[in-house]
Amino acid sequence: MKAKAAVLVGDNNIEIRELDVPVDPPPGGAILAVEGCGMCGSDIKQYHGGTARAGIMSYPVIPGHETVGRIAKIDVEGVRRWGLKEGDRVAVHGIAPCGTCSGCMADSKCIDSFYYGFRSLHERSGLWGGFAQYMEIVPRTKLYPVSDSLSIEDALLFNPLAAGYDWLLAHGELQVGETVLILGSGQRGLACVVAAVEAGASQIIVTGLRSDAFKLDIARQLGATVTMIAEDEDIPGRIAELTNGRGVDLVCDTTPYVFEPVLDAIKAVRNKGRIVLSGLKDSRLMDGFPLDTLMMKQIRMIGVLASGHWATQQAIRVIESGRLPLGLMHTHSLPIDLLERGIKTLAGEIPGERALHVSILAQA
Ligand SMILES: [Zn+2]
Ligand SMILES: [Zn+2]
Incomplete structure (x- = not known):
């Protein structure tokens, strides 16, 4: 053969x-x-x-x-x-x-x-x-x-969707009612939207580039409550408005290469909030990192990579449930x-x- x-x-x-x-x-x-x-x-x-x-x-x-x-x-x-x-x-x-x-x-x-x-x-x-x-x-x-009834395209979403469960839930410890900011609207950014919807987040805010407008449309259809164009908006300023000055409970940066989202995350997260970093920056070193702010706000930063067994099970479960327009x-x-x-x-x-x-x- x-x-x-x-x-x-x-x-x-x-x-x-x-x-x-x-x-x-x-x-x-x-x-x-x-x-x-x-x-x-x-x-x-x-x-x-x-x-x-x-x-x-x-x-x-x-x-x-x-x-x-x-x-x-x-x-x-x-x-x-x-x-x-x-x-x-x-x-x-x-x-x-x-x-x-x-x-x-x-x-x-x-x-x-x-x-x-x-x-x-x-x-x-x-x-x-x-x-x-x-x-x-x-x-x-x-x-x-995997269920025989799924289309192959739906079944293949198991891998990107797993990342959302791993990063936001397993590592970010997202709780029901919390607010979350997802930086980046690629397949893994949208996977984070799915996990946040399932976890019962109260606000799910997603950023993307102007060229990503169609991805932000999909994010809203999946359950994002607010989307923002990164080039056009002051992201920390908008987050302050949306959370009455408190900041979000959890931020996940999924953007590759660029540093600005990391700085936005530090500004947008609440005191004692969590930041999950999943967008590799091509091994570049970052100047001007506000280290003291991290300590003053008592922020917890968590690096993540790939996704594990539990997250993969959750991804297949949500695909098979047919509950979201994945x-x-x-x-x-x-x-x-x-x-x-x-x-x-x-x-x-x-x-x-x-x-x-x-x-x-x-x-x-
Ligand atoms: Zn891959
Ligand atoms: Zn080994």
Whole structure:
């Protein structure tokens, strides 16, 4: 059996290839018939060569780490441990820590994590990424059953939506009735809106750029109470008005690269409030950080990365509930052959395309 796969062979260079699907799954593992795979900023960075330059992976590799598919083959040990069988539909957690290394034992970073979408093509079949028709699954992987009734596009929202639950609820400890400011209206900013709605926040305020106006429309339809254009408004000033001078209980900065939102967050949060930082700033150092304000206001700042098991379960639950119009987040579906166009679409590099969530469909 053959699988069509998009292989990243170098910076900005994807080749579509036919690869052999192994007869047997890896010991204790499974083989997934991929239905589709979502994408995020990591895919853009990987495509442009940033991940290879950082030494995290080397070419060639099949990218794609936000995968949903059906179990095509499963080892008898996999049946026993996962409680799954051939034909079952699952979402795949893209990061599989080993659970036993010195890092895992210290509740720190696994030194031997298995990252789907970043493994060498030269390892076994090479089918370790979601932008292919089949993917091998190693035994340590977390697999989440997904309802057969969902569209693949809705199912693929499991990954971005999980971030909202992880960042606002698990780390930000958002409580019912609290006020929250979400800086940035990309797929993860909107995921934070969903989590805030579900947690019962009293005010959900979202910022975006002028070019993000359509995303702010979606934010309001999902339940944001106020949206603001960052270039046009004094964000801390508006927050003061909206909260009678008190400030919001929780801020989440999802904006990549820029520092201004971090300064806005410090001004907009209430005394003893919390700020969750999830927008990486490309390793740049920040001048003029108001350190004393942090202490004077007794602010708690929390850095977050990726999302965990509980958050992934919550994301799948809210998608399956059908309670929110989550399909609004989905903007593009493309076949594997057009992965390059999909990445450029998400990156905003294709004039006229307005992307929020892009799905690559394996069987299309
Ligand atoms: Zn991702
Ligand atoms: Zn480990």
